[in-house]
Amino acid sequence: MDPLRRGQDVSLCDLCKTAHLQSHCERCNINLCQTCVGEHISDSSIRHKVVSYEHEKSPNCSKCPTHANEHCKHYCEKCNIPVCSICVSSLKHHGHKLTDVLEKFSSMTQSLLKDLEELEARIYPRYEEMASDVQTEEVTLETKYGKLTKAADQQGETLHREITAIVNHQKSDIQEMKNKHLSTLNKNTDEITQKMAELKQIMSDLKSILESNDVSLTSTYKSRNSEFRTLPPKFRFTVPSFFPQKINKNQLNEMFGSLSLLSIKTEHGDTMKSAEAVSSPPVKPLLDEPRLTATIDTGYNNVFSVSCLSEDQVWTGGYNETMKLLNLQSELLTSIQTKSGNLPTDIAVTRDGNLVYTDYINKTGNLVKNKQIQTVITQQGWRPLNVCSTASDDLLVTMVSDDETQSKVVRYSGSTETQSIQFDDQGRPLYSSNYKDKYISENRNLDICVADRSARAVVVVNQSGKLRFRYTGHPSNTKQSFDPAGITTDSQSHILTTDYNNHRIHILDQNGQFLRYIHCDLERPFGLCVDIRDNLFVAECGTAKVKKIQYL
Template sequence: NLKFDLEEMDLKYTTFLNEQEDEITRKVSEITQTIADLKKLLNTNDFRQVSAYKPMNAEFRQLPPQISVSLPSFTPQTINREQIHQQFGFMSELVIKTEEPNRLLIDEPKVISVTETEFGESKKLHSVACLNQEEVWAGGQDNMIRLYNLKGELVKAIHTKSGNNPENITVTRNGDLLYTDVDKRTVNIVKNSHIQKLLRLRGWRPFGVTSTSSGDLLVAMDTDDYKHSRIVRYSGSLLLNCIEVDEQGQPLFSPGRYIRYISENKNHDICVSDWYAGAVVVVNQAGKHRFTYTGPATKTMGSLYPYGITTDSQSRILIADDKNNCIHIIGQDGKFLRFIDNCDLHSPWGLCVDTNDNLFVAEKEGQIKKIQYYM
């Protein structure tokens, strides 16, 4: 490494200089001794000794070689700050929350309201995101993202910047709308009805997106050839870490051209619905695999077909099961708790919960149902 190279050069150069100094000292000593001998010879007045003397002028006239030193130069490389961040890892923000009191699930969940939307038929509804307790964003196979109130009234409509359908939508902790554009490979943010490009990917296509409690973004993405899938955490546009394989090096998620819904739990676990695998994959904040849920141990229904996913104040995970027309509720450690299967659901796709733990379910044919499932 660089430190070792510098130490080695220092040792080599010091050794060389010491050798040169020793040689010069030896020459000076010889000259001094010769001068003393000559003075002694002069004082003897001995003709024979003077005649026999052989001068050493030629030897002393040859000076030590001049030293030419080429000092090492340092050539700095361009620092890739993103790589450094990935190698060091990341530290999440300090989040202080008051613990919610334990809430009991009611025996019979009930539909509080039904909102009819412009989606349905050829324009399937597949994503919802709560803005507040009275308004919810809806997105699907249409280039418009619409905000509805609980009366079913259209409050606002946002036309996507590219004209493409939004693949997935979410709301940040500041109330800004986010959506993914698969074909443009972008994640976009809507502030005061103005759309800004937040991320533009290269070689990857964004599908699911969610905003974390610390303000980071989690983006589910696939390679352009749909052969690899991963979850990436961003702080603004800065990549913090990638989650792709487990501890054995095996892929955590199934690649493919479909929405991968994603949600952060209160304990900072990352919950991902993997439709191809018929599973929900949960990893911790650092990306270590915690568990995979494929349905309750007692198979009272068919295989799980997970679409939308969300979490609530009790750290419970809610999963939309498209084919079985129900919602699975599981604990933060993967234990099955119950179904919501009595609310006349039809192909539930998108899910979100408001601050009171009311569940909003987007059915692909266009209805949004608000469901109470806690006492």
């Protein structure tokens, strides 16, 4: 329609197409009769803006910048500009797709309105919500750090009480030794004093006999000199000494306790659903005190592997050729014996719920499906150690060479080896070379994490096998040797690894920064796994139990 003649045309309602116009919705860019206004604004989810039709502005059909007296009636899709009829007839736009400028204006207006609606109704409120969350965090900051300060004060008071108790105990011991020393001296003095009194009496009697010149008295005298020639015992005392222990500041700090590092993680903002992007998992903060929620008695003498089938069912492996599926009540649901009769080196559950186990002795990896065992991995010259199932349903297996001079991680798709990880960029071995367990897990960010017990390190490489970092224990702990055994990861990309001889679990972030310990009265924790709700299952080798722990 020619904008110069638009006012002469009969204007009808865009909805009913019969009645004359009286109103215009600027939000939806449509013209309405009086009857249709009510129906149009009945949708309260949209912020309509209805004005009198006289106020509705006609599109401004600008004049052509090249031909000053011409209005632009067309739109060149290729050049992305309005053009006049003269421009269209020129060679400049020959073969270009042209549309009606008013139709183009209408479609662009609708696009702008959609953007405005999304900004007003969805995007801006999310920013407001985030700003409110930050303000709330600022408000609670004083309380959270106040709790830390109070905890430090309480620990200080506890240490003061302990030191006072130690000092009082030492003083009590000193007093007791002093009393014993004094008692012995007094007893010795009493004995000597008694002997001296006897001697005085004998000497007095002798003088009287000599002075009497009496033969009968002299004849009755019996000498006791030989008795008194043996002197009473003499005690030699060594007064105790106090040897103050030199105060080691590092040991004192370790005794007092340590703070976990402040973790500031920049999380990529959610892409809202309209962009059809997969959102990040909900953030689950660490609990101040992890909670033991269940204990499973496995019936083994020792248990070293655990893998979740569901929230209340776990596969377990111990020093026995039988692998057991148990529930939280310690009830045996299923048991599978290894094909060879050897101990299973490690177990894992695949994405579709099948059991996988490795056999170090006969160098195989085996899949259990419908209680039937199928050998899917066979090796020559290498022995499989530990195994995990990945997000892409591959298997990652740690291996050691027959002569125990090399170790590596191998990825399998089905029975096909698709990746081998053995050396860093300088050609140095990534992993220690002996047969000790090297439990393995894939992180949510697709990093490959290995608890290399012999090296006393957690070794993490990225998806392509490039070394990211090594974790060798909390940096403030110089007294206890880090002893990593089992390893697992969770939905937050945390890395959890057992510290076997120190009876605890380390929680790291995805970059290897220490976050926290889990203790829960663990006794030689070994294998680990988490279920879909991030509950942690710990194979406790010392008691042959599996503990379920909530830590998020």
